[in-house]
Amino acid sequence: MNLMQKYLDDLRFIIGALFMIFALILMVLGITEPVVPGKLNLNLYTGLFMGLFSGGMLFFSIRDQLKAEESSKKKDVSVAL
Amino acid sequence: MKLSMIDYGIIAVYFVFVLGIGFLLKRRVKSSGDFLMSGKSIPLWITSLAFISANLGAQEVIGMAASGAKYGIMTAHFYWVGAIPAMIFLGVFMMPFYYGSRARSVPEYLKLRFDEKTRSFNALSFAAMTVFSSGVSLYALAILLQSLLGWSFEVSVWLSGGIVLAYILTGGLTSAIYNEVLQFFLIVLGIAPLVFAGLHQVGGWSGIEQQLPAVMTHTWQNMGSAADNPMGVNMFQMVMGLGFVLSFGYWCTDFLVVQRAMVAHNMSAAQRTPIVAAVPKMLIPFIVILPGLIALVLTKTDGSFALPLKPDGRMDFDMTLPVMLSHYYPTGLLGIGLTALMASFMSGMAGNVTAFNAVWTYDIYQTHFKKNAPDKHYLWVGRMATLFGILLSVATAYLARSFNNIMDLLQLVFGFVNAPLFATFLLGMFWRRTTGHGAFWGLLSGTVMAAITQGITIAEGKGGWMLSTPVHEFSSAMAQAFAIAIVAWTSCFVITILISLATKAKPADELRGLVYSLTEKPKETGVAWYLRPAPLAGAVLAAVIALNFVLR
Structure with a gap:
C-alpha cells in the first residue's frame, strides 16, 4: 500500500485536510473583511483556531505514518540481512 | 437567511468529504462483519466520539438550544444527570457482558441471556423505532432547510437520504462512524464561535446572571417543588425518572449507542468508550444550551435581535439556533454553521440506519428467515437493509408531513x-x-x-x-x-x-x-489508572459532581 493510501486511511488526516480547507477560506474572508470597531472578526478568529486544530491533526497523522514507514523499512532491511 | 456562493461552496466541500470517506472505506468491506460491525477494529478515540455523536443529532443541537431558552441552565440535567452516570455504569458494569458474550447486537445478548421471544420483542420494536427516528430526523431537516433557505421538501429529503445511503452502502458501519466523528468536530467548531460571540456581547456568564431570573441560571436550587421551576418537575422525578429510568434505559440498552462501543478493538477499549465519551458529553451543554440563554438576554437588550413568534403569539424557541446563526455569522462562517446543522441531522439518521441494518440482518433475518446461509448472503442482506431502511425513513418523513398526530402517537408507543x-x-x-x-x-x-x-x-x-x-x-x-x-x-x-x-x-x-x-x-494490575475503566470512571464522576455543584 503506498504512503498516500495510508494517509487517506487515517481519519486524523481526513479531518485535518477538511478543516484546513475551511480554515483557509475563513482566514482569507476575515483578512479581507473591513474592520468594524467593537465588532469581533469571527471569520478570522475561527479560521485561526480551525487552522491550529487542523494543523495539529495533520501533524500527528503525518508523524505517525512516517514513523510506521521507517520501522517497516528497518524490518525489511533486517530481513534482507 | 441568505447564503452566498462561498457558503454553498463550503457545504459542497463537506459533502465531497463525506462521500469520499465511504468510497475510501469500500475496499475494507469484505464480510458482513466488516459491513455491520466494522470488523471490531476501531480505535478508542474514534469509538468514543462516535458514541456521543450518534446521539448528537438534530434534537440535541436544535432542541437543547430551544430548551435552554425555555428552561434555562436546568436543561443541563439532561447531560449531567440524564447521561453521564448511565454512561459510566455502561462502561464499568455492562460492557463486559455485551462485549464478552460476543453478541453482535443488544437483542442478541437478550437471546443468549434469556430466550428467542425476548430477543424478538426487543429486535422488532427497536427496528421500527430506529426507522421512525431516522425519518423524523429527515423530516426535521427538510422543514429547517425549507424555512431557512427556501429549499423544497422533496429535494431536501431525497438529497439528504441519498447522501447517507451512499456513504453507508459503500463503507458500512465504519463509514458511518468515521462520518460521525467528522460531524462531531464540525458541530463543535461550527457552533462554538456563536457562543463565544454571544458571551462577548452579553458580558459573559455574569452578564447572563444579571439579566435573567435566578431560576434560569441554577440547576438545583429550585427543584424542591415542581411549581418553582419552568420544567415543572421536582427533585425525585428528575433523579428517579430522568436520572435513573429513562437515562439508564437509553444509554445502557439502546443498540444505537451501545453498538459504537461494541466495535472497539478490545474489551478495555469497549469499556472505556462510554467513559471517555462522557468527558466531551459533560461539556456539550456549554455549546448547545448556552445559545438559548444568550438569545433570551439578547431579546431584552439588543433591539436588532428577536426570536420569531408562533401563530399563538408565543416565542418559537425551536428557531433559537438558526436565528442566532443568521444574527452573528458572516458569509463563510454561516456556511460552516449551516453545514454543522445539516451534519447533526445526517449523523442522527446514519446512526439509526446502521443500527437498523445490523438488527434486521442478525436478529430478524438470520434468526427467522435464513439461518445458515454463506456470509456473502448476509453482506448482501445488510446492504439491502440499508437501502430499505433509508426508503422507510423517507416514507416516514412524508408521513410526518401529512399526519403530525400519528408521529406523536408513534413516539408515545415507542416510549x-x-x-x-x-x-x-x-x-x-x-x-x-x-x-x-x-x-x-x-x-x-x-x-x-x-x-x-x-x-x-x-x-x-x-x-x-x-x-x-x-x-x-x-x-x-x-x-x-x-x-x-x-x-x-x-x-x-x-x-x-x-x-x-x-x-x-x-x-x-x-x-x-x-x-x-x-x-x-479482568485483572488490571500494572496498568496506569487512566487506562483502567473503574478509576477513569471515578475521575469522570467527580468532574460531573463538581459541575453540578458549581452551577447548583
Missing part, C-alpha cells in the same frame, strides 16, 4: 416499550435467577403499565384518554413522562422477579459471561 427495558437488563445481568419468561412478561407488563399511566393521567392536555376524569394532573408533560417511566420500570422489575421465581432458571454453565456473579473479573 412505552423503551421505559421498562433497563429493569430487564439490570435483573438479567445481576440476578442469575432471572428467567426468559420473567423477562418477557416483565417487559410486556411494563409497556402496558406505561400506557395505562398515560391513559389515566393528564398534563398540558395530553393523556387521560382512558377516563372521562383523569385521576391526576401533572404540572408539566415532562413530569408526566418521568412518572410514566418510573411506573413502567417498577412494574417490569416486580413482575420479572415474581415470574422468575415461579419458573425454571437456566443452569449456571449456560450463564457464564452473561451474569455478573458467574463472570470472571
Whole structure:
C-alpha cells in the first residue's frame, strides 16, 4: 500500500485536510473583511483556531505514518540481512 | 437567511468529504462483519466520539438550544444527570457482558441471556423505532432547510437520504462512524464561535446572571417543588425518572449507542468508550444550551435581535439556533454553521440506519428467515437493509408531513416499550435467577403499565384518554413522562422477579459471561489508572459532581 493510501486511511488526516480547507477560506474572508470597531472578526478568529486544530491533526497523522514507514523499512532491511 | 456562493461552496466541500470517506472505506468491506460491525477494529478515540455523536443529532443541537431558552441552565440535567452516570455504569458494569458474550447486537445478548421471544420483542420494536427516528430526523431537516433557505421538501429529503445511503452502502458501519466523528468536530467548531460571540456581547456568564431570573441560571436550587421551576418537575422525578429510568434505559440498552462501543478493538477499549465519551458529553451543554440563554438576554437588550413568534403569539424557541446563526455569522462562517446543522441531522439518521441494518440482518433475518446461509448472503442482506431502511425513513418523513398526530402517537408507543427495558437488563445481568419468561412478561407488563399511566393521567392536555376524569394532573408533560417511566420500570422489575421465581432458571454453565456473579473479573494490575475503566470512571464522576455543584 503506498504512503498516500495510508494517509487517506487515517481519519486524523481526513479531518485535518477538511478543516484546513475551511480554515483557509475563513482566514482569507476575515483578512479581507473591513474592520468594524467593537465588532469581533469571527471569520478570522475561527479560521485561526480551525487552522491550529487542523494543523495539529495533520501533524500527528503525518508523524505517525512516517514513523510506521521507517520501522517497516528497518524490518525489511533486517530481513534482507 | 441568505447564503452566498462561498457558503454553498463550503457545504459542497463537506459533502465531497463525506462521500469520499465511504468510497475510501469500500475496499475494507469484505464480510458482513466488516459491513455491520466494522470488523471490531476501531480505535478508542474514534469509538468514543462516535458514541456521543450518534446521539448528537438534530434534537440535541436544535432542541437543547430551544430548551435552554425555555428552561434555562436546568436543561443541563439532561447531560449531567440524564447521561453521564448511565454512561459510566455502561462502561464499568455492562460492557463486559455485551462485549464478552460476543453478541453482535443488544437483542442478541437478550437471546443468549434469556430466550428467542425476548430477543424478538426487543429486535422488532427497536427496528421500527430506529426507522421512525431516522425519518423524523429527515423530516426535521427538510422543514429547517425549507424555512431557512427556501429549499423544497422533496429535494431536501431525497438529497439528504441519498447522501447517507451512499456513504453507508459503500463503507458500512465504519463509514458511518468515521462520518460521525467528522460531524462531531464540525458541530463543535461550527457552533462554538456563536457562543463565544454571544458571551462577548452579553458580558459573559455574569452578564447572563444579571439579566435573567435566578431560576434560569441554577440547576438545583429550585427543584424542591415542581411549581418553582419552568420544567415543572421536582427533585425525585428528575433523579428517579430522568436520572435513573429513562437515562439508564437509553444509554445502557439502546443498540444505537451501545453498538459504537461494541466495535472497539478490545474489551478495555469497549469499556472505556462510554467513559471517555462522557468527558466531551459533560461539556456539550456549554455549546448547545448556552445559545438559548444568550438569545433570551439578547431579546431584552439588543433591539436588532428577536426570536420569531408562533401563530399563538408565543416565542418559537425551536428557531433559537438558526436565528442566532443568521444574527452573528458572516458569509463563510454561516456556511460552516449551516453545514454543522445539516451534519447533526445526517449523523442522527446514519446512526439509526446502521443500527437498523445490523438488527434486521442478525436478529430478524438470520434468526427467522435464513439461518445458515454463506456470509456473502448476509453482506448482501445488510446492504439491502440499508437501502430499505433509508426508503422507510423517507416514507416516514412524508408521513410526518401529512399526519403530525400519528408521529406523536408513534413516539408515545415507542416510549412505552423503551421505559421498562433497563429493569430487564439490570435483573438479567445481576440476578442469575432471572428467567426468559420473567423477562418477557416483565417487559410486556411494563409497556402496558406505561400506557395505562398515560391513559389515566393528564398534563398540558395530553393523556387521560382512558377516563372521562383523569385521576391526576401533572404540572408539566415532562413530569408526566418521568412518572410514566418510573411506573413502567417498577412494574417490569416486580413482575420479572415474581415470574422468575415461579419458573425454571437456566443452569449456571449456560450463564457464564452473561451474569455478573458467574463472570470472571479482568485483572488490571500494572496498568496506569487512566487506562483502567473503574478509576477513569471515578475521575469522570467527580468532574460531573463538581459541575453540578458549581452551577447548583
